[in-house]
Every structure is written in C-alpha cells, then in structure tokens.
Amino acid sequence: MRAELVTLSEDVNRSLALLRRHLDWEVAVRRLDELNALSEDPNLWNDAAKAQTIMRERTKLEQAINGVRQIERELADNLDMVELAEAEGDAALVAEAEAALARIKADAAKKELESLLSGEADANDCFLEVNSGAGGTEAQDWTEMLLRMYTRWAEQHGYKVFLIEESPGEEAGLKSVTIQISGHNAYGWLKTEGGVHRLVRISPFDSQARRQTSFAAVQVSPVIDDAIEVEIDDKDLRVDTYRASGSGGQHVNKTDSAVRITHIPTGIVVASQQERSQHQNRAKVMQVLRGKLFELELKKREEKLASFQGEKSDIGWGHQIRSYVLQPYQMVKDLRTGVEKGNAQGVLDGDLDDFLAAALAARVKETELAG
Numbered sequence: 002m003r004a005e006l007v008t009l010s011e012d013v014n015r016s017l018a019l020l021r022r023h024l025d026w027e028v029a030v031r032r033l034d035e036l037n038a039l040s041e042d043p044n045l046w047n048d049a050a051k052a053q054t055i056m057r058e059r060t061k062l063e064q065a066i067n068g069v070r071q072i073e074r075e076l077a078d079n080l081d082m083v084e085l086a087e088a089e090g091d092a093a094l095v096a097e098a099e100a101a102l103a104r105i106k107a108d109a110a111k112k113e114l115e116s117l118l119s120g121e122a123d124a125n126d127c128f129l130e131v132n133s134g135a136g137g138t139e140a141q142d143w144t145e146m147l148l149r150m151y152t153r154w155a156e157q158h159g160y161k162v163f164l165i166e167e168s169p170g171e172e173a174g175l176k177s178v179t180i181q182i183s184g185h186n187a188y189g190w191l192k193t194e195g196g197v198h199r200l201v202r203i204s205p206f207d208s209q210a211r212r213q214t215s216f217a218a219v220q221v222s223p224v225i226d227d228a229i230e231v232e233i234d235d236k237d238l239r240v241d242t243y244r245a246s247g248s249g250g251q252h253v254n255k256t257d258s259a260v261r262i263t264h265i266p267t268g269i270v271v272a273s274q275q276e277r278s279q280h281q282n283r284a285k286v287m288q289v290l291r292g293k294l295f296e297l298e299l300k301k302r303e304e305k306l307a308s309f310q311g312e313k314s315d316i317g318w319g320h321q322i323r324s325y326v327l328q329p330y331q332m333v334k335d336l337r338t339g340v341e342k343g344n345a346q347g348v349l350d351g352d353l354d355d356f357l358a359a360a361l362a363a364r365v366k367e368t369e370l371a372g
Contacts, residue, residue, distance in 0.1 A: 003095075006083055009102040013076050016109035020069050023116035033062045061124065065116070072109050079105065114358050115186070120299075122223035123189030128165065128289050130179040134197070134216030141174030143200045143215040146349060148178050151191075153351030160184030165285060166272045173206070179272075179289065181224065188223040192296075193360035195221045196322035203328045212328055216321075222292035231291040239263040240283070245274035262286045269293050323356070325349070338363050 036059035039045060045052045079101045086094035118124065131147045133140040155162050165179040182191065197218050204213040225231055245259040259274035260282040271289045273282040326332045331345040338359035342348055348356075 003099075006099055006102060009099070009106055010076065010080060012106050013072065013102070013109050016106070016113045017069060017072060017076075019113050020065075020109070020116050023113075023119065024065055024069070026069075029062055029066060033059065033066060036062065057124075065112075068112050072105060072112070075101070075105050114362065117361055118186050118189035120189060120192075122225065122295065122299075123192070124186055125188045126181060126183040126224035127188035127191055128179060128181055128222050128224065128292050129191060129194070130177065130220045130222075131175070132177045132218045132220075133170070133175065134218060136213070136215045138170060138172045138174065138206050139204055139213050140215045140217060141170030141172075141176055142206070143174070143198075144170075144176070144178065144217045145174040146200070147198060147217055147219065148175065148180070150349050150351055150353070151182070151194075152180070154353045155182045155184070155187070155351075157351050158184065158190075160187055164275055165289065166274050183224075188221065190357050190361070191221050192223075193357065193364055194219050194322075195296075199321055199324045201324070201326045201328065220293075220296075222289070222296035224288065225291045225295050231295050233264070233287070233290065233294065237265050239265060242279055258282060260286050262290060264290060264294070267294070267297060269297075322360075335359065 036055060039055055040059055045055065079098045082098045082101075083095060086092075086098060129151055131144045131151075133144040136143075152162050161183045163181040163183065165181055167178040168176040170176055197216055200215045200217075201212065202215075203210050207213065239262070241261045241263075242257040243259050243261065244257055258277065258279045259272065260279055261270065261272040262283070263270045269290065271286045271293065273285040273289070276282045276285055322337055323333065323335050325345060325348070326334075327345055331343055332341060333345050333348045333356075334341045335356050338356070340356050340359045342352070342355065344352070
C-alpha cells in the first residue's frame with residue numbers, strides 16, 4: 002500500500018482512538034444499553050421532565066457511538082477497496098479510495114473535536130452579551146459589528162438567535178446587547194469567546210479618516226435547564242422595572258414591562274425588555290441570571306485549576322483575546338492560540354470555526370494538564 006494511504010489510515014485510527022477515550026467507550030456503550038431499555042418502559046412518560054432528560058442523553062450517546070462505528074466501517078471498506086484495486090492494477094479505483102480516505106480523515110477529525118464538548122452545560126443553548134468599551138460611537142459601532150458576526154455564525158450553523166435586550170448608542174451602534182443562541186452545543190462552541198475584542202480601522206465617524214482602536218467585551222453563559230441546580234436567594238436580588246425603549250408594540254411601550262435584576266453579592270445585572278409582559282421578562286431575566294452565575298462558578302473552577310500550574314488562565318472575562326485589524330492591512334489574530342486569518346471581512350461575516358476549534362482544544366488541554 003502506498004505511503005500516502007498508510008498515513009491517512011493511521012491518522013483516522015489515531016482520531017478513532019481519541020474518540021473512544023473521550024467517550025470512555027465501554028462505559029458509554031453500557032450506558033446506551035441502559036437508556037435504550039429505559040426508553041422502552043411504557044411508564045417512562047409519566048414523568049415528562051425525566052423522560053426528556055433520558056431521551057436527550059440517549060440521543061447524544063447514540064449519535065456519538067454510531068458516528069465512531071460508521072467511520073470504522075468506512076475505513077475498513079475503503080482499505081479493502083485499495084487492496085483489491087492494487088491487486089488488479091486499477092489506478093482509478095485506488096485514487097477513488099484515496100479521496101474517500103481523505104474525507105473520512107476530515108470527518109474523524111471533526112468528530113474528535115466535537116468529542117471535546119463534554120462539559121456539564123456544553124450541549125446547552127447560550128446567552129451571549131456584548132458591551133462596548135471606551136470610545137463612544139466608535140466602540141458602540143464595533144459592538145453592533147460583533148453582534149452581526151455572531152448572528153451570522155449562528156445562522157450558518159443552523160442555530161436560532163433571539164434578542165433579549167439591547168441598549169442603542171446615541172449616534173450609531175449599540176452600548177450593549179444580549180442574545181440567546183439556541184442549538185445543540187451552542188454554549189460548548191462559544192464559551193471560549195468571553196473576553197475583550199479589539200478593532201483597528203479607519204473610523205467611518207472621523208471626518209479626518211484617522212485610524213481608531215475600539216474595544217468591546219463579550220460574555221457567554223449557558224442556558225441552564227432543570228438538570229443543573231443554581232440556587233438564588235430572593236433577598237440577594239434588587240428588582241427594577243421600567244418602560245421598554247425599543248420596538249415591541251404598543252403594549253410594551255406604554256407599560257413598565259421591562260425588568261432589570263441586580264444580583265447583589267456578585268454585582269451581576271441582567272435586563273430583558275423583549276417580552277410583552279413584566280412576568281415574562283422577569284422569567285427571562287432569571288434564566289439569564291442562572292446562566293451567568295453558573296458560568297461564574299465554572300470560571301472559579303478554571304482559576305483554581307490554573308493556580309495549580311502557578312498561573313492564571315488567559316481564557317476568561319476581562320482579557321483581550323482577539324485583535325481585528327482592518328487598516329493598514331487585514332488580519333484577525335487570536336492572542337491565546339496564535340490562529341490568524343487574513344480575510345478579516347470573512348471573519349466578520351461569521352467565519353469563526355478555526356478560532357473556536359483552537360480555543361476549545363487549548364482549554365481542554367489546560368484542564369487535562371491541571372487535572
């Protein structure tokens with residue numbers, strides 16, 4: 002067999018071995034058998050919440066296990082095809098098998114990366130918040146550009162985006178905005194985006210066309226379901242209501258339906274104004290607050306792990322993580338992983354996958370080293 006084919010086969014087998022390790026293969030297979038048995042229990046749906054939890058876990062495990070088995074089958078089939086083609090001297094068939102092995106390698110690498118999304122809330126939807134930094138209109142325009150970037154990324158991956166709250170800038174852009182991104186593994190993919198994002202460009206708001214540097218801060222937190230407990234004491238909350246400022250209909254704009262809640266111990270402030278009633282907005286705010294408090298606890302765990310290595314993790318709120326340069330040249334660079342892209346406009350149009358994959362792999366590696 003040609004060296005190129007041997008290398009491809011070895012790469013696929015390496016990814017398969019890592020996939021099995023990340024899944025804890027034997028445990029995962031036994032657990033799937035248990036969940037399949039539970040799903041056939043006629044009394045399962047007597048408790049709808051428990052049934053949904055079981056079915057979600059079953060689907061996730063089934064997809065992961067079947068994905069590994071499919072790659073194994075395809076690898077074996079194509080290696081058999083190569084042996085047959087080489088024995089018969091069929092160069093075209095060998096080339097076809099080589100192309101198939103390259104596709105299998107790419108699929109295995111993708112599944113290997115997805116297997117890293119094994120955190121407690123990685124599979125959940127997420128809330129993504131962007132706040133403008135110093136710089137007035139320039140920074141507020143940058144905040145709106147980041148909102149568009151994440152919205153484009155979400156739509157390209159089949160996720161749904163819902164606006165929770167926004168605060169418009171005085172002249173242009175947004176002072177702050179919070180959205181919910183819904184879809185499988187939304188939080189797992191975006192959790193490393195938290196931090197400060199820096200933009201360098203010729204300002205469209207400067208009559209002298211000078212180059213400006215703007216900053217905006219991103220925070221990502223998971224949408225927490227009932228399977229994860231987050232305790233919030235009512236006495237720790239300050240609740241304010243106010244009139245919604247944005248679009249939303251006559252009823253929204255004429256009543257104090259918008260809700261802002263401050264969590265006094267942490268200083269976290271959350272607001273919602275998109276729902277039609279104060280009750281609905283309060284429920285949404287509490288959902289966002291639970292996610293933020295859970296994310297805060299995750300960061301505390303990370304810092305504790307990092308302290309064992311004698312340094313603080315660079316992945317977190319308050320750290321500059323990425324630089325977007327539009328002039329005098331085009332370059333987007335992640336300052337944590339070193340990943341660079343020359344097509345800055347493509348990144349701003351949602352091409353984030355390389356950055357997300359590298360940051361996720363780096364975070365998992367840090368955790369394993371600390372553990």
